[in-house]
């Protein structure tokens with residue numbers, strides 16, 4: 001047992017997995033700012049700025065836009081417990097681990113759940129959603145994951161959102177992995193509830209969940225018959241703290257909010273669309289490099305997430321040994337498979353601050369070496385060369 005009172009000294013890693021990603025140095029700096037009380041006027045000013053920057057990042061004018069104290073799952077749970085009452089129907093698109101989590105949370109909220117499934121690695125087809133909406137005209141909410149982190153699929157959102165509205169349902173979108181990295185104009189796509197996290201494309205520590213709520217969804221919450229089942233995640237109470245009334249609800253994590261403010265400032269400086277384009281450019285270069293190494297990409301062609309790429313573990317290669325070698329010899333973390341893809345894919349993230357050309361070339365080169373140690377021979381340098389061509 002190491003001395004529990006010794007210095008921690010966590011090693012510096014390059015985090016190229018499914019998240020968390022590396023925290024931007026300016027965001028780390030923000031964490032050293034002085035503590036303020038949660039009702040200090042200077043602190044309330046920070047909250048107001050965060051709300052406005054979040055609206056910019058979400059491409060929305062929704063008044064009810066804030067950051068929940070909790071990771072991405074708190075955003076998921078808040079959406080489902082506020083928008084659904086026990087017995088109401090939710091249609092949930094499931095094509096991976098996080099779609100399945102949406103089902104689990106909706107069931108715990110007492111909802112009746114209709115699942116629309118697709119194989120892990122493929123998108124959920126709008127026709128399948130429409131068929132279920134016709135069969136169940138009383139569906140209140142359609143829930144889907146934009147960036148399915150377990151499979152690397154980028155689910156088209158707009159068409160399903162339009163269908164849901166045509167059938168009178170609200171639309172809830174999980175943007176935990178995609179927010180700040182993939183196109184997501186909330187107002188243009190008319191989305192009702194969108195949640196994310198801070199530890200992926202925002203390059204912040206984990207612990208907050210940015211959310212935005214449409215006026216339509218807000219009215220639905222206001223019109224509930226039963227009280228919201230969660231006190232901590234009750235959006236009507238949180239709105240009274242973040243809004244003009246500033247009524248105490250819980251002691252928000254001030255330093256994480258400073259960090260989020262800095263991360264959102266970085267996003268605004270770069271430009272939202274520019275950031276989407278940067279992630280796309282680097283994701284495509286990585287995918288070109290992996291393909292040039294003879295590796296198979298798992299996600300459906302044309303629907304690959306730029307921020308998180310799933311690549312199949314080649315036959316005869318030990319998944320865990322490759323990841324261990326990358327970590328120990330190169331200080332690079334990539335992810336293993338989740339759920340039914342465990343042991344079958346690697347998940348390579350290029351998120352936020354880590355989405356840089358040098359990281360694309362580095363991870364391809366390190367992976368080539370780690371695979372060679374397993375007896376898998378790619379043409380030397382082919383991956384990095386293909387990526388470099390794509391970057392050029």
Ligand code: PLP
Pocket residue numbers: 018019071072073074076098145147148149150174175176177197206
């Ligand atoms: N949804 C998706 C798509 C995710 O990738 C994750 C986490 O990786 C979550 C939800 C849950 O977020 P958290 O782990 O921050 O609670």
